[in-house]
Amino acid sequence: MAEKGASSLSLGAIARELGVTTPALYRYFPARNDLITALISDSYATFTEALEAARDCIPSGDHAGRFRSLFLAYFAWAVSHPQQYLLMFGSSMPGYQLDSAVGELADRCFQVPLDMLAAAARDGKISFTFEGFHLSSKLQEQLERIPPNGRSYPARVMYLTLVSWTFIHGVTSLELTQRYAGILADQSDQFVELEVERFVKSIGLN
Amino acid sequence: MAEKGASSLSLGAIARELGVTTPALYRYFPARNDLITALISDSYATFTEALEAARDCIPSGDHAGRFRSLFLAYFAWAVSHPQQYLLMFGSSMPGYQLDSAVGELADRCFQVPLDMLAAAARDGKISFTFEGFHLSSKLQEQLERIPPNGRSYPARVMYLTLVSWTFIHGVTSLELTQRYAGILADQSDQFVELEVERFVKSIGLN
DNA sequence: TGTACATCAGTGAACGCGCGTTCACTGATGTAC
DNA sequence: TGTACATCAGTGAACGCGCGTTCACTGATGTAC
DSSP states (O other): OOOOSSSOOOHHHHHHHHTSOGGGGGGTOSSHHHHHHHHHHHHHHHHHHHHHHHHHTSOTTOHHHHHHHHHHHHHHHHHHSHHHHHHHHSOOOTTOOOOTTHHHHHHHHHHHHHHHHHHHHHTTOOOOOSTTSOOOHHHHHHHHSOOTTSOOOOHHHHHHHHHHHHHHHHHHHHHHTTSSHHHHTTOHHHHHHHHHHHHHHHTTOO | OOOOSSSOOOHHHHHHHHTSOGGGGGGTOSSHHHHHHHHHHHHHHHHHHHHHHHHHTSOTTOHHHHHHHHHHHHHHHHHHSHHHHHHHHSOOOTTOOOOTTHHHHHHHHHHHHHHHHHHHHHTTOOOOOSTTSOOOHHHHHHHHSOOTTSOOOOHHHHHHHHHHHHHHHHHHHHHHTTSSHHHHTTOHHHHHHHHHHHHHHHTTOO
């Protein structure tokens, strides 16, 4: 299932991976697009599970610990499943039309860090506020509205989740496209750990 | 030159953009690979210029101002040249073999924020240190070694440049692949500004 | 100034290749009597 | 238990299409005498 080549997701490549000939795939999927949709859905499912598992390794009271575990797992999973990560979060593929059902899976994945930080905020374990920053009311509204599932979250929780996600996706993306190659060499895990730690401190998560 | 479609960088598409037929391109480039290399090189050149211009808008003593200007320009440029940004920093394209000469251009681009933060550090305008963090000596060495051009930079300057770059690439990448669509809507610039500001404060840049 | 020729950007048709897709068919497994 | 038939996963050959590339050719621009 896991491949190594770039986005060379040809039917032939997939079939070879499974030890079958190309037309055999048509017994399971009506067209290439559906096959890829299935691969993406599958990736979201196992990725979300990996994140939840990492979270549940740490007792629910230890918010900072859960945060670390969660985001380190994010990076580690992506590094060991590069193809699948790019399938979910990479730029759109040549002939592929995104299926609308995938959106929900993406939301459920985003929900994991969101709920985690929401729990921490509820317990008063996040000291970050927007004090001293210029937060437009329009953005605040936007952050409080349309949380993935319908429930509303405090703006700062949503904001911090977005920031964390953005950063971890940034590292992951640069790592997978080998942009750190000349600079960090094989020390990128270290880099992620350090930065996670710095983030935890900077928002006063404990 | 600027296109809109995904990585549908066919010769036909490029030729159409220029109002020519496909084989006309072979008068200027021996093969598709060279054409794309040229496009990437061109992107790096104009992108680097845009960053330098943004930096030079602000007097050289105002480090925080330069930092803001630089990183906001990064995001703005990418948003208005999505295709070119993905060409430089997206995942590798189907049939394209990266040219080795591009590496130098990438380094020169990275140099812009690096030199900026180095100047700030030299003036004592960055209060961040690794105190309180567990920085392995191996990573420290790695950070001080192999700076793009040969000169060596303090580990914390290199580190902070990497962090900033990682974050700004993260936002950019998620914005370009429309992953903020349901959450930030058209407020993503605001989000970037806020986060740049938070970063400036968190490392005590002034 | 005018003619003859060279240069060269760009065209249209054609090729080979890979990929997604279809289809008739094989061969094994399972079920009915 | 044994034969006859249905089911169905998988195959091999073939198709159409798009794309990168080649090539002979056109038509305009510029230069030599």
